[in-house]
Amino acid sequence: MSEPARPSLIRPANPINRRSALIGTAGLLAQPALVGLLHAKPLPPAPTVWPQALQVPxxxxxxxxxxxATRPVAQVRQGDVDVPLRVVGDAIEWTAIVGIPLAAAPGDAFITVLAEGGGSRRLVHYSVAPKQYKEQHLKVSPRTVDLSSEDQARYERERDHQAQVMATFTEQPAGVALASLRMRVPVPGRRSSSFGLRRVFNGQPRNPHSGMDIAASTGTPIVAPLPGRVIDVGDYFFNGGTVWLDHGQGLLTMYCHLSSMDVRVGDVLQAGDAFCKVGATGRVTGPHLHWGVMLNRTMVDPALFVAV
Known part of the structure; x- marks a missing residue:
């Protein structure tokens, strides 16, 4: 952001006979001694339908x-809140797709997996590697850096509202079915600013860049990268004209600095549907789309979701 579902079953890359596989899995699940063997040989990842894995902030x-037999419930601790995670796959192999915060410290991290019925729980550990993002210096309107008391009050109201939007978690929005988590780029153009840049506005350090900026002329149509439901449409101090889409299970996308927004909350879009236009509203240096991707209330690099 500029400042401060249950999905359809995702199939493995190599098709197999699902009926026979599921029958075999049911038999293995009934024999605890064999569960470890099955887990030791998971199906290979499906890079054509899942985001790229990059375990860095x-x-x-x-x-x-x-x-x-059923989809596990997984969650991650963020502050003092247990945030639900997106879990994809089927009875043979389930996978949690976890967004790693930009502020995450390198080292060990973990998620919690809950047993069916809310009984026992287990931890799944993973490591976060260090990553140093570049610094970017920008000149913008002084009003958007040194806020007046009125602008500060407006920003705080908008921040609280958008926090509620970002907490959206629906199993599967009505009319939305995802066969893939790979996204099309929502607008053609040059990537003018990449994710994670440590931003300095008018000489003052501010929050890192939490999306991808794509330069395009004002009025250029923007299309939905995946099927989704509109959950917020607004005009915000820093982000300007903004639309949020819900793709289910905590996967959200946002579109900022828009010149027009041709949707309402509750509208359902299919991939490729045009729904807004590029603009230069909010805190900007020129017309462009700020595109953000969020997993488990965490902004992550959109480039990891773009089909190669």
Whole structure:
């Protein structure tokens, strides 16, 4: 952001006979001694339908949860809140897709997996590697750096509202079915500013860049990168004209600095549907789209979701 679902079953890359596989899995699940064997040989990742894995601050972790008859419930601790995670796959192999905060410290991290019925729980550990993002210096309107008391009050109201938007977690929004988590780029153009840059506005350090900026002329149509439901439409102090889409299970996308927004809250979009236009509203240096991708209330690098 400029400042401060249950999904359809995702299939493995190599098709197999699902009926026979599921029957075999059911038999293994009934024999505890064999569960470890099955978990030791998970299906290979499906890079054509999942985001790329990059375990750094602002990146994405893909964590194997092993086999289970029903989809496991997984969550991650963020501050004093347990945030639910997106879990994809099927009874043969479940995978948690975890957004790693830009502020995450390198080292050990973990998620919690809950047993069916809310009984026992287990931890799944993973490591976060260090990443140093470049610094970017920008000149913008002084009003958007040194806020007046009125602008500060407006920003704080908008921040609280958008925090509620970002907490959205629906199993599967009505009319939305995802066969893939890979996204199309929502607007053609040059990537003018990448994710994670440590930003300095008018000589003053501010929050890191939490999205991808794509330069395009005002009025250029923007399309939905995946099927999704509109959950917020607004005009905000820093972000200007903004639309949020919900793609289910904590996967959200945001579109900022828009010149027009041709949707309302509750509208359902399919991939490729045009729904807004590029602009230069909010705190900007020129017309462009600020595109953000969020997992488990965490902004992550959109480039990890773009089809190669």
């Amino acid at each position: 602002g990146g994405v972790a893909r964590l194997s949860l092993g086999p289970a």
